[in-house]
Amino acid sequence: MEVLKVENINKSFDGVHAVKEVSLKIETGKIYGLLGPNGAGKTTTIRMIMNIIVPDSGKITLFNQPMEDSLKAKIGYLPEERGVYPKMKVHEFLKFLGELHDMRGAGLDEQVDLWLKRFDLATMGHFKVEELSKGNQQKVQLIGSFLHDPQLLILDEPFSGLDPVNVNLVKEIIMEFKEQGKAIILSTHMMDAAEKICDHVYLINKGQKVLDGELDKIQQQYGHNSVQLEYKGDGKIIEKLPFVEKFNDFGNFVEVQLKDGHSVNELLENIIPHIEIYRVQAKRSSLNEIFISLVKGGEHHA
Numbered sequence: 001m002e003v004l005k006v007e008n009i010n011k012s013f014d015g016v017h018a019v020k021e022v023s024l025k026i027e028t029g030k031i032y033g034l035l036g037p038n039g040a041g042k043t044t045t046i047r048m049i050m051n052i053i054v055p056d057s058g059k060i061t062l063f064n065q066p067m068e069d070s071l072k073a074k075i076g077y078l079p080e081e082r083g084v085y086p087k088m089k090v091h092e093f094l095k096f097l098g099e100l101h102d103m104r105g106a107g108l109d110e111q112v113d114l115w116l117k118r119f120d121l122a123t124m125g126h127f128k129v130e131e132l133s134k135g136n137q138q139k140v141q142l143i144g145s146f147l148h149d150p151q152l153l154i155l156d157e158p159f160s161g162l163d164p165v166n167v168n169l170v171k172e173i174i175m176e177f178k179e180q181g182k183a184i185i186l187s188t189h190m191m192d193a194a195e196k197i198c199d200h201v202y203l204i205n206k207g208q209k210v211l212d213g214e215l216d217k218i219q220q221q222y223g224h225n226s227v228q229l230e231y232k233g234d235g236k237i238i239e240k241l242p243f244v245e246k247f248n249d250f251g252n253f254v255e256v257q258l259k260d261g262h263s264v265n266e267l268l269e270n271i272i273p274h275i276e277i278y279r280v281q282a283k284r285s286s287l288n289e290i291f292i293s294l295v296k297g298g299e300h301h302a
């Protein structure tokens with residue numbers, strides 16, 4: 001079921017066209033990666049979805065209605081800017097956020113305690129937000145974004161400042177939300193994290209969408225046909241083959257990228273008579289590699 005539709009939105013700031021004709025479709029039970037380099041327009045896009053800034057043109061439909069502030073209650077939003085109420089105590093701050101979303105009474109206290117425990121913050125409920133480490137403040141703000149059990153989560157850099165254990169915890173929680181049928185938009189630079197959990201990827205560069213599709217299909221389409229090899233013998237035989245696009249020697253192994261239309265089998269047939277192979281592993285390009293090649297290449301695939 002569709003929860004959010006963004007159609008051809010545009011935003012300029014003093015002559016800078018920050019977001020150009022961006023369109024997105026977000027459905028329940030899926031995780032969407034909103035990816036792009038610094039200044040690409042991710043936060044501006046999110047702020048328009050959240051009605052914090054108004055698009056110059058285009059249309060945003062949330063839960064089949066034109067975006068308006070009353071619909072924000074159905075969204076859990078982790079903004080890019082953190083630490084909104086640094087002087088408030090952690091438990092009090094989270095209760096306040098819950099009350100803003102019409103949560104009340106013992107149920108609210110219970111929810112706050114449950115989440116604090118899950119994030120290993122149970123003993124810090126009486127600390128002021130500003131007394132917490134950056135990572136722990138980030139966890140508190142994350143709790144604030146999903147305490148009211150929203151149907152759509154929009155998380156702007158949810159992993160920033162978190163250690164690997166907490167990155168995993170947040171990934172685990174996001175996966176649980178997906179299982180519950182929520183829709184999740186994840187704006188992040190952390191491609192490896194995005195790669196592990198996103199179903200769909202929107203890559204934005206210079207305000208424009210350059211890639212939009214299911215992660216599996218993107219990896220098939222843009223993933224280079226490459227293979228890692230360990231062998232004994234002279235690697236020059238591989239480097240000289242006409243269908244070898246790139247040959248990178250990493251010392252312990254080499255990585256061979258084949259030209260389109262050529263297979264690993266073809267490579268092996270050509271080299272087995274000459275060198276002794278210990279290990280062969282076909283390799284899929286990581287999202288990071290696809291991202292870098294698209295952004296650096298300046299290609300625009302809408």
Ligand SMILES: Nc1ncnc2c1ncn2[C@@H]1O[C@H](COP(=O)(O)OP(=O)(O)OP(=O)(O)O)[C@@H](O)[C@H]1O
Nearest residue numbers: 013014016018036037038039040041042043044045
């Ligand atoms: N309030 C504003 N006034 C002027 N320019 C702005 C404003 N907000 C954003 N911009 C400009 O719009 C462009 C997109 O910025 P945005 O913050 O959306 O990028 P981003 O993809 O979220 O980047 P980052 O990953 O660095 O946070 C940038 O050139 C930025 O300088």
